[in-house]
Amino acid sequence: MTAAEPLLALRDVVTTFRxxxxxxxxxxxxxxxxxxxxxxxxxGESGSGKSVTVTSALGLLPHxxxxxxxxxxxxxxxxxxxxxxxxxxxxxxxIGLIFQDPMSALNxxxxxxxxxxxGLRRHDRRLSRSAARARVVELLAEVGIPNPAARARQYPHExxxxxxxRAMIAMAMANRPRLLxxxxxxxxxxxxxxxxxLALIAQVQAETGAALIMITHDLGVIAExxxxxxxxxxxxxxxxxxxxxxFGKPGHPYxxxxxxxxxxxxxxxxxxxxxxxxxxxxxxxxxxxxxxxxCEQSQNRVExxxxxxxxxxxPGHASACHFSHELAASExxxx
Amino acid sequence: xxxxxxxxxxxxQQPEMAVPPGRLAVRRFMRHRLAVxxxxxxxxxxLATLVLPLIVTTDPNAVDPTAFRRPPSSExxxxxxxxxxxxxxxLIAGGQISLLVGLIAAFGATVIGMTLGAVAGYFGGWVDATxxxxxxxVLSFPTLIVVIIVVAFVGPSLTTLVLAIALFDWPTACRVxxxxxxxxxxxxxxTGVIGLGAGPLRILRKHxxxxxxxxxxxxxxxxxxxxxxxxxALSFLGLGVPPPSASWGNMLNEAQSLSILESMPWLWLPxxxxxxxxxxxxxxxGDGLRDAVDPRTTR
Amino acid sequence: MIAFLxxxxxxxxxxxxxxxxxxxxxxxxxxxxxxxxxxxxFSFAGNREEAVAxxxxxxxxxxxxxxxxFRWLGELLQGNLGYSFSSGRAVSEVMTTRxxxxxxxxxxxxxxxxxxxxxxxxxxALRRNTAVDYTASFVSLLAISVPSFFVxxxxxxxxxxxxxxLPTAGMNSPGGTGLWDxxxxxxxxxxxxxxxxxxxxxxxxxxxxxxxLGQDFLVTARSKGLSRLQVVGRHALRxxxxxxxxxxxxxxxxxxxxxxxIEQIFxxxxxxxxxxxxxSARDYPILLGFVMAVAILVVVCNLLADLAYAIIDPRIxxxxxx
Numbered sequence: 001m002t003a004a005e006p007l008l009a010l011r012d013v014v015t016t017f018r019x020x021x022x023x024x025x026x027x028x029x030x031x032x033x034x035x036x037x038x039x040x041x042x043x044g045e046s047g048s049g050k051s052v053t054v055t056s057a058l059g060l061l062p063h064x065x066x067x068x069x070x071x072x073x074x075x076x077x078x079x080x081x082x083x084x085x086x087x088x089x090x091x092x093x094x095i096g097l098i099f100q101d102p103m104s105a106l107n108x109x110x111x112x113x114x115x116x117x118x119g120l121r122r123h124d125r126r127l128s129r130s131a132a133r134a135r136v137v138e139l140l141a142e143v144g145i146p147n148p149a150a151r152a153r154q155y156p157h158e159x160x161x162x163x164x165x166r167a168m169i170a171m172a173m174a175n176r177p178r179l180l181x182x183x184x185x186x187x188x189x190x191x192x193x194x195x196x197x198l199a200l201i202a203q204v205q206a207e208t209g210a211a212l213i214m215i216t217h218d219l220g221v222i223a224e225x226x227x228x229x230x231x232x233x234x235x236x237x238x239x240x241x242x243x244x245x246x247f248g249k250p251g252h253p254y255x256x257x258x259x260x261x262x263x264x265x266x267x268x269x270x271x272x273x274x275x276x277x278x279x280x281x282x283x284x285x286x287x288x289x290x291x292x293x294x295c296e297q298s299q300n301r302v303e304x305x306x307x308x309x310x311x312x313x314x315p316g317h318a319s320a321c322h323f324s325h326e327l328a329a330s331e332x333x334x335x
Numbered sequence: 336x337x338x339x340x341x342x343x344x345x346x347x348q349q350p351e352m353a354v355p356p357g358r359l360a361v362r363r364f365m366r367h368r369l370a371v372x373x374x375x376x377x378x379x380x381x382l383a384t385l386v387l388p389l390i391v392t393t394d395p396n397a398v399d400p401t402a403f404r405r406p407p408s409s410e411x412x413x414x415x416x417x418x419x420x421x422x423x424x425x426l427i428a429g430g431q432i433s434l435l436v437g438l439i440a441a442f443g444a445t446v447i448g449m450t451l452g453a454v455a456g457y458f459g460g461w462v463d464a465t466x467x468x469x470x471x472x473v474l475s476f477p478t479l480i481v482v483i484i485v486v487a488f489v490g491p492s493l494t495t496l497v498l499a500i501a502l503f504d505w506p507t508a509c510r511v512x513x514x515x516x517x518x519x520x521x522x523x524x525x526t527g528v529i530g531l532g533a534g535p536l537r538i539l540r541k542h543x544x545x546x547x548x549x550x551x552x553x554x555x556x557x558x559x560x561x562x563x564x565x566x567x568a569l570s571f572l573g574l575g576v577p578p579p580s581a582s583w584g585n586m587l588n589e590a591q592s593l594s595i596l597e598s599m600p601w602l603w604l605p606x607x608x609x610x611x612x613x614x615x616x617x618x619x620x621g622d623g624l625r626d627a628v629d630p631r632t633t634r
Numbered sequence: 635m636i637a638f639l640x641x642x643x644x645x646x647x648x649x650x651x652x653x654x655x656x657x658x659x660x661x662x663x664x665x666x667x668x669x670x671x672x673x674x675x676f677s678f679a680g681n682r683e684e685a686v687a688x689x690x691x692x693x694x695x696x697x698x699x700x701x702x703x704f705r706w707l708g709e710l711l712q713g714n715l716g717y718s719f720s721s722g723r724a725v726s727e728v729m730t731t732r733x734x735x736x737x738x739x740x741x742x743x744x745x746x747x748x749x750x751x752x753x754x755x756x757x758x759a760l761r762r763n764t765a766v767d768y769t770a771s772f773v774s775l776l777a778i779s780v781p782s783f784f785v786x787x788x789x790x791x792x793x794x795x796x797x798x799x800l801p802t803a804g805m806n807s808p809g810g811t812g813l814w815d816x817x818x819x820x821x822x823x824x825x826x827x828x829x830x831x832x833x834x835x836x837x838x839x840x841x842x843x844x845x846x847l848g849q850d851f852l853v854t855a856r857s858k859g860l861s862r863l864q865v866v867g868r869h870a871l872r873x874x875x876x877x878x879x880x881x882x883x884x885x886x887x888x889x890x891x892x893x894x895x896i897e898q899i900f901x902x903x904x905x906x907x908x909x910x911x912x913x914s915a916r917d918y919p920i921l922l923g924f925v926m927a928v929a930i931l932v933v934v935c936n937l938l939a940d941l942a943y944a945i946i947d948p949r950i951x952x953x954x955x956x
Contacts, residue, residue, distance in 0.1 A: 060853055063762075084862070092859030099857075104850040107869050109876070109948055118868070119858035155948040171858065369772075472649055475884065475932045477891035484925055487913040488660065564781055568895055571783050572910060590787055591899065593802060597795045607784035615779040622775070 041226030113152030234290030241317030251319030370623020443501030448508025456516025746828025755839025777833025
């Protein structure tokens with residue numbers, strides 16, 4: 001990839017949460033970037049900080065959360081230095097968000113149409129009520145909602161799960177943002193609907209030319225639509241790179257574990273692999289490499305007690321493991 | 336599609352496991368400074384009503400024919416009332432009665448509520464439906480008015496008062512216990528115990544009671560505050576503790592006369608402050624207990 | 635929504651029917667003769683004995699209890715609640731004259747409680763864990779804990795007796811008319827009663843707002859770039875109001891209980907004072923009328939709460955999940 005200016009560049013973002021037990025870091029110096037029009041998949045278990053990273057960037061953290069340091073440069077401006085008003089002009093207009101559970105993410109006492117049009121009118125003061133209404137109907141039609149004019153007057157509880165997520169997508173793309181962020185958009189949906197929603201997001205992205213950050217714990221989703229992948233563990237990026245390279249030659253034992261646990265046609269489902277152990281509690285992260293307690297590569301070697309840096313394996317593909325070379329070698333052998 | 340494990344203990348729970356839950360509750364309670372202050376005030380109040388009678392030996396009902404409506408003096412530290420009785424002695428005696436009525440009535444209401452709630456939650460079906468409807472109805476009638484009406488027909492006495500409050504102030508306790516019993520009932524372990532032939536009484540004693548004790552304490556505390564308020568209001572209206580016995584409420588009854596209200600504050604300020612302070616203290620303790628028992632309540 | 639409301643109406647009907655049975659039982663155990671009660675003790679001219687006997691026959695007091703109940707209920711529905719023992723006036727008439735006083739007092743108190751309690755509770759929630767929040771919570775607990783009759787005594791002592799700004803009792807000055815005169819008399823009792831109710835309202839408003847503030851759809855609203863005011867005003871408030879309206883309506887009967895005490899202290903000619911007077915005069919017909927008024931108030935307020943809930947929440951209004 002050439003040296004195109006990234007649309008969003010996160011640098012060393014650190015976010016902590018205030019809890020009963022003191023300040024707990026949720027994001028520990030995360031850096032990754034998104035190029036215009038590109039799709040980046042962010043994968044990790046819950047608690048890995050994948051969602052908190054983007055909510056930090058957009059200033060949407062709950063009260064207990066604070067961004068301690070870092071930069072989030074969007075289109076040349078550091079979002080962390082912007083005031084609330086300036087952030088409001090970017091949210092919804094330049095960056096659209098799609099949330100996990102469309103039921104709880106929609107206001108139950110406001111019609112779908114109104115919830116979409118308020119975003120339109122917020123960023124275009126000259127837009128009249130009736131023009132906004134017409135635009136809402138267009139948007140609903142675009143995301144594949146049948147009978148959009150009538151549907152716009154309905155409330156969220158009158159929609160099915162899949163339809164709600166379609167409305168949510170319409171809401172996120174209403175102002176043709178340059179960046180779409182989808183936070184586990186298919187997790188709360190029926191399996192049959194998941195594929196449709198993924199296809200719709202991809203289609204919307206293609207039509208609008210927006211970049212997309214797809215946050216998920218589902219590698220299958222990433223494989224389907226992402227150009228690049230960012231793997232997060234314990235509030236840090238442990239591996240990042242183009243999808244072919246990361247999937248083909250994982251440079252981190254955690255990524256390899258994730259890939260091994262993907263069901264494959266040549267293996268019976270009963271032998272499904274699972275990474276041993278539990279995802280780490282952000283409050284009690286192990287010293288050094290957070291993954292070492294679950295790692296099959298480490299075998300408790302002393303190097304793992306220091307934090308590994310993200311180092312490049314090939315151009316564009318980096319991993320944070322002291323033994324990525326060993327991993328590469330064993331990968332060769334198993335091939 | 337493959338899914339990375341999503342199971343994770345909620346971030347705030349795990350470390351607390353290191354501390355025994357009981358001590359953690361105590362810690363949360365102590366963090367409520369006002370609750371601690373409330374508890375101290377209550378203990379002092381209780382001690383005062385028990386110990387002070389040994390020091391202030393004046394008979395609360397004794398009439399001093401030489402002193403009617405006298406301002407505070409060395410002989411009568413809080414003055415005397417219209418019948419020449421010592422206000423301090425009456426305040427102490429009234430405190431005993433007010434606190435006692437509050438505690439007994441609230442205890443009665445809690446027991447009634449717990450029994451009905453446990454029965455409703457345990458048996459479900461039409462039993463539950465009937466008890467729940469009854470709870471709704473009793474709850475929607477203001478207790479003060481119901482008790483006023485009962486007293487109007489039966490006549491005021493200490494027993495009537497306690498019974499009436501207990502009989503009409505149980506719905507909150509009932510709701511809490513009913514909910515807990517139902518969720519307990521739904522658990523497999525209980526179903527198993529029932530399968531082994533344990534009777535309802537045994538289940539209630541062995542499983543329901545331990546579960547509901549903590550939340551029920553919170554409810555009971557609030558009921559104590561309500562009962563003290565009800566007693567005071569009724570006695571104030573002349574429908575509660577009948578004279579000559581003193582209670583904080585009936586001591587205030589006299590202050591309805593404007594001349595007393597204006598020129599003899601020693602007659603009405605002390606009992607009024609005593610009621611206000613006590614109920615406030617009980618409510619502070621109740622709030623603290625609620626947070627200690629249920630940390631999820633918004634702080 | 636129709637199904638929901640019909641169900642609620644039926645429940646109200648059951649409650650009222652149960653109340654009427656209770657009243658009837660009270661009437662049976664009460665000292666005095668029900669037939670006697672239904673005849674004006676003062677202005678009735680003619681042979682009273684005979685009239686009582688006739689009325690007794692009309693009511694069928696020799697008939698089975700069930701028949702008696704329905705006859706009595708019939709009279710009741712026609713508005714015949716009997717006559718006051720002490721004044722001899724019809725109970726319905728006495729109650730009508732007293733009703734306006736109570737409505738004025740309760741209306742003003744309700745207004746104060748809503749206008750003070752709900753905004754303060756909402757601000758406390760928005761400023762959670764700040765000095766504003768702590769102060770508001772303390773004041774609301776004060777309002778709940780300090781008995782209103784003591785606040786009333788203090789209020790009279792300070793504002794009427796010491797400062798002389800407001801009258802001590804009554805609804806109007808002797809012969810006085812006009813809005814200002816009425817207002818002067820209304821201010822003290824209404825604010826004290828209103829303050830007592832503002833406490834619980836403040837707590838409900840705060841917790842209900844906090845509940846909503848934690849909801850996902852508020853993040854969605856912010857993600858659209860809405861201003862803080864729009865997020866709170868358009869999205870949070872409306873959702874917080876749904877439980878609040880219900881609670882506010884259900885609390886009205888307890889306001890009535892408070893009114894009994896306040897009316898007594900301020901010599902306010904309302905229903906509560908009427909009831910207390912009836913108790914000391916052993917005027918049972920009036921007391922029965924009062925009980926019935928309370929029952930109707932309770933049922934109406936519950937219905938009001940359901941209706942408001944159904945109107946404000948589209949999940950009930952459309953789709954009718956009862």
